Amino acid sequence: MLDSVNTSQPDLNASTKALLSSDYELNGTINRAASEGAKFALMVAMLEQNCMHRPHLDATKEIDQIAEVTSDLNYYRSNPLSANDAYWQTCQHTSQLIYSGQLHSAQLWLAMHPEPLSQYNKPDAINEDVIANCSVNTQTRMQQAKEKVINIDETGLYDILQELEPISTQAIYNVS
Structure with missing residues (x-):
């Protein structure tokens, strides 16, 4: 059966x-x-x-379509992370297009030449002008955060242990 x-x-x-x-x-x-x-x-x-x-x-066989799809969908340039010398030339061309009233041409130009995401590729850096425009509480908090930066020295532990060793040997002799 x-x-x-x-x-x-x-x-x-x-x-x-x-x-x-x-x-x-x-x-x-x-x-x-x-x-x-x-x-x-x-x-x-x-x-x-x-x-x-x-x-x-049975698990279906995975076809690697993600690479094909992303290459097809992302045919525009990606935004650069920081500004370089070439950006400043394209920025001037963009401003000329906007100033002359050619907004559609400016939009096309920006699609072909995307603007960078920041002036510098430093995520932790904030421009001094921006900090100067913040409230006093924010400025003092940021100043305190800069002062609280601790330098880490991995070899410092060895130095501390070497300083403690004579004390520990004296304690052993006193107990004995």
């Missing part, structure tokens, strides 16, 4: 739907019985104990 749950049957394609419909976990019977205690216990007990005989779904 053929086991209807065994996936190693020769006619696998014909019995795939039968396998999935006969398994209580895959067809959702256990999920629906979860709120009913006795029925849930019965369904779990009726599951095939040997997991090798239970139907399983």
